[in-house]
Amino acid sequence: xxxxxxxxxxxxxxxxxxxxxxxxxxxxxxxxxxxxxxxxxxxxxxxxxxxxxxxxxxxxxxxxxxxxxxxxxxxxxxxxxxxxxxxxxxxxxxxxxxxxxxxxxxxxxxxxxxxxxxxxxxxxxxxxxxxxxxxxxxxxxxxxxxxxxxxxxxxxxxxxxxxxxxxxxxxxxxxxxxxxxxxxxxxxxxxxxxxxxxxxxxxxxxxxxxxxxxxxxxxxxxxxxxxxxxxxxxxxxxxxxxxxxxxxxxxxxxxxxxxxxxxxxxxxxxxxxxxxxxxxxxxxxxxxxxxxxxxxxxxxxxxxxxxxxxxxxxxxxxxxxxxxxxxxxxxxxxxxxxxxxxxxxxxxxxxxxxxxxxxxxxxxxxxxxxxxxxxxxxxxxxxxxxxxxxxxxxxxxxxxxxxxxxxxxxxxxxxxxxxxxxxxxxxxxxxxxxxxxxxxxxxxxx
Numbered sequence: 001x002x003x004x005x006x007x008x009x010x011x012x013x014x015x016x017x018x019x020x021x022x023x024x025x026x027x028x029x030x031x032x033x034x035x036x037x038x039x040x041x042x043x044x045x046x047x048x049x050x051x052x053x054x055x056x057x058x059x060x061x062x063x064x065x066x067x068x069x070x071x072x073x074x075x076x077x078x079x080x081x082x083x084x085x086x087x088x089x090x091x092x093x094x095x096x097x098x099x100x101x102x103x104x105x106x107x108x109x110x111x112x113x114x115x116x117x118x119x120x121x122x123x124x125x126x127x128x129x130x131x132x133x134x135x136x137x138x139x140x141x142x143x144x145x146x147x148x149x150x151x152x153x154x155x156x157x158x159x160x161x162x163x164x165x166x167x168x169x170x171x172x173x174x175x176x177x178x179x180x181x182x183x184x185x186x187x188x189x190x191x192x193x194x195x196x197x198x199x200x201x202x203x204x205x206x207x208x209x210x211x212x213x214x215x216x217x218x219x220x221x222x223x224x225x226x227x228x229x230x231x232x233x234x235x236x237x238x239x240x241x242x243x244x245x246x247x248x249x250x251x252x253x254x255x256x257x258x259x260x261x262x263x264x265x266x267x268x269x270x271x272x273x274x275x276x277x278x279x280x281x282x283x284x285x286x287x288x289x290x291x292x293x294x295x296x297x298x299x300x301x302x303x304x305x306x307x308x309x310x311x312x313x314x315x316x317x318x319x320x321x322x323x324x325x326x327x328x329x330x331x332x333x334x335x336x337x338x339x340x341x342x343x344x345x346x347x348x349x350x351x352x353x354x355x356x357x358x359x360x361x362x363x364x365x366x367x368x369x370x371x372x373x374x375x376x377x378x379x380x381x382x383x384x385x386x387x388x389x390x391x392x393x394x395x396x397x398x399x400x401x402x403x404x405x406x407x408x409x410x411x412x413x414x415x416x417x418x419x420x421x422x423x424x425x426x427x428x429x430x431x432x433x434x435x436x437x438x439x440x441x442x443x444x445x446x
Contacts, residue, residue: 070104278383295408
């Protein structure tokens with residue numbers, strides 16, 4: 001075992017974070033190997049000493065002591081396995097008298113944040129817990145939500161140069177076995193590929209990373225993830241990502257929340273209807289303004305047409321350029337609100353938006369009606385569930401605005417038809433994006 005210690009010491013000889021310190025465990029000389037940044041070395045040594053003292057009092061043999069410390073490797077000749085273990089925060093205990101090596105769980109330094117409230121998804125009535133960066137903690141949170149022996153967890157170590165853990169969770173008896181088999185096959189056939197972000201995960205799972213709407217439904221809420229599991233869907237948890245990736249992603253995920261069921265049925269239906277109205281308002285209102293003002297003004301009543309014409313008096317450029325310019329400025333404000341510090345971001349964007357809106361109207365650069373429409377669109381866009389769906393909806397309205405500028409009201413209908421056709425063309429392992437995903441046991445659907 002001395003050769004393994006020497007090889008590891010040579011590999012990390014320029015790494016001050018690496019340690020290989022001698023110790024005596026029940027009078028047996030050993031070497032403790034790991035990383036100072038991951039392991040609380042003093043607390044770990046104290047814990048080992050206390051464990052060895054208890055083993056001595058119980059007259060435990062050295063072999064039994066090794067087995068009680070962790071995973072015993074009788075002949076760990078593979079340097080790669082040893083490096084992988086210590087990179088994950090394990091403690092390597094190498095005994096000098098034989099070739100045995102123990103991969104133990106040390107006292108880790110607290111590098112992950114505690115379970116906290118969600119930051120990108122607000123909850124009105126429901127659990128306020130959110131996922132964190134530790135995938136093992138996330139699995140534990142889900143087990144509290146789904147307290148059933150049928151919850152299945154499969155964890156894979158993926159990547160070659162940089163490894164990470166990818167966990168697949170599903171509800172046995174409700175998930176489609178053929179669908180789960182496809183996911184397992186895809187994961188196992190690409191285990192050497194490294195995943196660092198959502199685009200990488202999409203390519204890893206065989207999806208097109210250029211797709212506007214992801215194949216995954218993303219959520220940081222364990223309560224919502226538990227609902228997806230009960231519906232028979234699969235959940236992927238990637239280590240160091242505080243997000244659950246749900247397969248397959250469906251269009252109804254943008255309108256339905258599990259916390260909606262904590263209200264009465266009429267209120268639940270009302271809230272979901274408001275979200276649908278918000279989506280249609282986001283897609284139609286800017287394009288409708290362009291179509292009715294520049295292409296089909298005869299559709300308007302004469303009083304409304306005169307009012308719009310008076311509001312646009314003195315504006316030096318056409319309606320299409322006017323609305324595109326303001327939509328871009330609005331996108332900049334939204335992006336700035338997400339990037340600025342939380343203490344000053346809302347104040348700056350609110351004040352900036354009010355001052356900017358008043359200034360452009362007084363300068364006769366845009367009309368008053370357009371400011372009202374943009375404010376309504378911004379509010380309506382925020383009614384949809386999920387940040388990726390919100391951004392996709394924001395981008396879709398530009399295509400409809402262009403078609404409305406070219407073909408008027410018919411262009412709006414053409415744009416909506418194209419959006420519907422695009423949504424209908426999306427699939428995830430054969431499951432259509434616009435379908436109603438049913439569990440194997442329809443009576444358990446909830």
